[in-house]
Amino acid sequence: MDLNTVEAVIRPGMRSELPAWRPGDAWLGGGTWLFSEPQPALHRLVDLAGLGWAPLTVTEAGLTIAATCTIAELNRFTPPAAWTAAGLIGPCCRALLGSFKIWNLATVGGNLCLALPAGPMIALTAALDGTCTLWTPEGDERPLSVLDFVRGPQETALRPGEILRSITLPTAALTRRAASRRISLTPGGRSGAFVIGTRDADGTFALTITAAVRRPVRIAFPRMPDEGDLRAALDEAITDATLFDDIHGAPAWRRHMTGAFALAIRDELAREGVS
Numbered sequence: 535m536d537l538n539t540v541e542a543v544i545r546p547g548m549r550s551e552l553p554a555w556r557p558g559d560a561w562l563g564g565g566t567w568l569f570s571e572p573q574p575a576l577h578r579l580v581d582l583a584g585l586g587w588a589p590l591t592v593t594e595a596g597l598t599i600a601a602t603c604t605i606a607e608l609n610r611f612t613p614p615a616a617w618t619a620a621g622l623i624g625p626c627c628r629a630l631l632g633s634f635k636i637w638n639l640a641t642v643g644g645n646l647c648l649a650l651p652a653g654p655m656i657a658l659t660a661a662l663d664g665t666c667t668l669w670t671p672e673g674d675e676r677p678l679s680v681l682d683f684v685r686g687p688q689e690t691a692l693r694p695g696e697i698l699r700s701i702t703l704p705t706a707a708l709t710r711r712a713a714s715r716r717i718s719l720t721p722g723g724r725s726g727a728f729v730i731g732t733r734d735a736d737g738t739f740a741l742t743i744t745a746a747v748r749r750p751v752r753i754a755f756p757r758m759p760d761e762g763d764l765r766a767a768l769d770e771a772i773t774d775a776t777l778f779d780d781i782h783g784a785p786a787w788r789r790h791m792t793g794a795f796a797l798a799i800r801d802e803l804a805r806e807g808v809s
């Protein structure tokens with residue numbers, strides 16, 4: 535849609551060309567949300583695509599995903615064979631049920647910064663111990679875990695003028711075994727509950743819950759919990775205030791599905807034994 539309060543769109547080619555941030559500015563990722571609804575408070579868009587960040591960088595330390603990497607680019611990534619948990623990438627990308635156009639424009643960073651409970655890139659990066667690198671307006675970098683970055687529906691820890699530069703997933707998380715379950719009310723609908731489980735070689739089991747809750751919830755167990763312990767931990771971590779309530783699912787249904795998924799994931803990762 536036309537954003538008729540926007541008076542300027544600029545496309546810096548390097549960090550030193552970024553303008554001083556002012557009220558009414560917005561960083562432009564793929565624009566799939568920015569251009570999807572009226573933005574009367576915006577006067578200037580600063581397009582991040584011109585900064586030319588490499589979408590995906592593999593190092594011994596892990597995988598760094600540029601904020602401007604698109605969902606389509608991430609989905610095409612071929613990970614090293616040892617990165618068993620990278621099997622989550624495909625299901626997480628496909629959890630964003632947009633058209634070909636949306637998939638090829640929507641960025642990983644935009645997904646995190648929009649901070650919708652159903653943000654599948656939030657689910658992926660929170661489950662794999664992602665750390666955000668933020669660029670501050672003073673020219674510094676600020677690291678922050680994805681769990682701390684997303685604070686609630688459309689609320690992040692970004693301060694005025696800060697940019698999400700990248701998200702790094704450590705090798706230790708990428709080499710875990712992993713399983714996921716997701717549901718939406720309709721076949722093409724937004725996620726109502728999305729649970730990811732991981733298991734370390736030392737037996738540590740962790741669940742990351744998104745979509746059903748207002749911000750990502752992480753629960754870790756030193757070893758596989760029995761059903762009672764698992765349900766008790768879920769009840770403690772997911773209170774009525776934590777559950778998300780919108781057109782994409784009633785809180786009671788989201789809670790129920792989260793519990794069922796957590797048990798199914800526990801059974802799946804327990805069956806395979808500790809690798």
Ligand SMILES: Cc1cc2nc3c(=O)[nH]c(=O)nc-3n(C[C@H](O)[C@H](O)[C@H](O)COP(=O)(O)OP(=O)(O)OC[C@H]3O[C@@H](n4cnc5c(N)ncnc54)[C@H](O)[C@@H]3O)c2cc1C
Binds near residue numbers: 561601648697
């Ligand atoms: C059909 C359709 C289906 C969708 N389904 C889903 C869904 O299932 N789940 C979901 O979460 N979303 C969904 N969306 C919303 C949106 O498309 C995605 O969240 C997408 O990933 C946003 O990325 P973007 O690059 O297009 O963000 P943009 O629209 O460019 O930006 C989104 C917000 O993030 C800010 N921003 C972007 N990049 C940065 C950065 N690097 N640093 C700081 N701020 C930044 C922008 O200023 C803006 O406030 C859907 C949209 C459509 C149209």
